[in-house]
Amino acid sequence: MVAPAARPDPRPGDDGRPVSHVRRLGCRLVAVLLDNPVRSYAWGSPTVIPELLGRAPSGQPEAELWVGAHPGSPSTVSGDGRPLSALIEADPVATLGAAVVDRFGPRLPFLLKILAVQRPLSIQVHPTIEQAVEGYDAEDAAGLALDDPRRSYHDRNHKPEMAVALTPFEALVGFDDxxxxxxxxxxxxxxxxxxxxxxxxxxxxxxxxxxxxxxxxxxxxxxxxxxxxxxxxxxxxxxxxxxxxxxxxxxPHDRGLLLALLLRHHVLEPGEAVFVPAGVPHAYLSGVAVEPQASSDNTLRAGLTPKHVDAAEVLRILRYEPRGEVLVAPVVTDPGIELYPVPGVDELRLARVLLSRSGVMVPGPCLVLVVEGSASLDGVSLARGHAAFVPASETGATLTGDGVAFTLTTALDQAR
Structure with a gap:
């Protein structure tokens, strides 16, 4: 792997403040470098994400790197400090494109994460959109604040997700026979x-x-x-x-152990993937993975956790058919590009790109995350662990370099 490059400090403007890294060609927005928040949970690794980002460990378990515009932990434009969500809200059609706005509204519909799992996560399940709306409104009516630890619904969206292994990745997904x-x-x-x-x-x-x-x-x-x-x-x-x-x-005393007995055990090798539809129980146990998902933070926990367990709500949305998970085999669409298809989920079109100097076109709206080596995205330098957002108005963005990157966009235009 290429050693992570240091991120340059933003150059000060005449007023002493950093110059914005939001770039335009005429009236057209172009790709922007992102700064991405890290969430600390007890199950996270203290070293994996700091190593990916090329910085010293914080001393805390660092579990999730978020790349996206979810209001709970939005990425920010590097050198600008503006949340990506604010950049999108300022001009939804330029950033997302008319088709995405028409289908999902004026918000980025997908979210990309790195998961660094050192100890098992909770057994959990995610809702459909209809269940999320009902659950969110019910918790609002009950007077639960968004930061209340008893709250399970933090938005009105569904959360279909996929885990793509970067290391051997161990998971319980779906009920066994x-x-x-x-x-x-x-x-x-x-x-x-x-x-x-x-x-x-x-x-x-x-x-x-x-x-x-x-x-x-x-x-x-x-x-x-x-x-x-x-x-x-x-x-x-x-x-x-x-x-x-x-x-x-x-x-040791968690009733989630009973449910673990009923679930299917998977060990994904690097590059292998599993998709988790709504209602399918799952728990990630160890390893590092890329996780593309719809932009949501709705999690119903059923066990293996000290956090709030809402058994009644879990039972409302749980699906009981065995093998509800979907193992996803990557499909080579072009030299060096592997697509992870997820039928029926318009929000997600994930590709793994083996970078070369010849370059890969990246239509927006798209998130780009480099996991090995380094890259350049039309003048934006991306070291290992760096990410960028390509707006829809940028029609000619080209990704070059040496290493591996993941790109995430919507599946609205399968011809892309």
Whole structure:
């Protein structure tokens, strides 16, 4: 990998303030360099994102690098300080294009993240747009402020997402085959687990068991979790129980361990991807990934977390069909360009670009993030970890360099 280049300080203007990096050719906006916020969560790595950005660690776990215009953590224009959302609001058609504004309104519809997972995240699920509107309005009516820790809905949008592995990336995504889970539970010596196996063999058994486990009172839940973790400690030859044993080291008394028993375990190799539709339960366990998603921060947690768990809302939006996840194989569309297609999601068209000096055209609106080496985007220098926004009015942006970049735009024009 090419060592990260230092980001130059903005040049001061005559009044001593930094000169804006918002560039124009005539009346046309062109690509802009972004400064991108990092969110710190307990599950994050203290070193991965600082290394990517070429700076010293902060001493805190740094979990997510956000590239986009979501109001919760918007990127800002480098040297200008203006949120990307404000740049878009000032001229939605120039920045997004008329088709995107017509379809999604005057806002950037997608968000790009780097996830640096050192310890398991919560088991969670995301809503459809209709469910998000209902949930947001209900929490507003209940008087929950947007920063209230009991709040699950932070906007009225859905959050379909995909994880593309940059390192081996471990995840639980979607329910496993109930019969396969039942066969494992039937080997138990405890009647509660054997009884759960019998439920799973019924046609509606998966939903009934999930509802039972998520609505147990605290004492009953603690009792069966103790049974499960005790058995997991002695059945580590069974991969399903070995995983529960490992998760119990991080969350020893959490009823999410019961749900983990029911989910499918994936280990993605670099370049492999999984798409998570609305309603599909998932938990990311370890590794580094690029995560393109619709621009939303709506997360319903079901377990493996000290944060707020809203079991009733999880049960309202959860989908119970096994294997609800979608493994996504990249498709080579041009030399050095791999597309990760997500059918039915207009917000997301992600491509992995193997950079070369010959250059790749980048139609806007588009986010560009360099993950290896360095690049140039029509005069904007992008070191490893740097990102840029290409507005729709920039019709000739060309990406060159050596390394790897990801580009994210909408799927409204598949001919692109």
């Amino acid at each position: 109930p019969v396969a889970v039942a066969a494992s539970l039937e080997q138990s010596e405890h009647p509660d687990l054997v009884g759960a196996a019998a439920v799973l063999r019924d046609d509606d058994g998966l939903e009934r068991l999930v509802r039972r486990w998520l609505t147990l009172d605290a004492d009953a839940a603690a009792e069966i979790v103790t049974v499960l973790t005790g058995e997991a400690s002695t059945r580590r030859h069974d991969p399903r129980f070995a995983l529960v044993h490992r998760l119990a080291e991080a969350y």
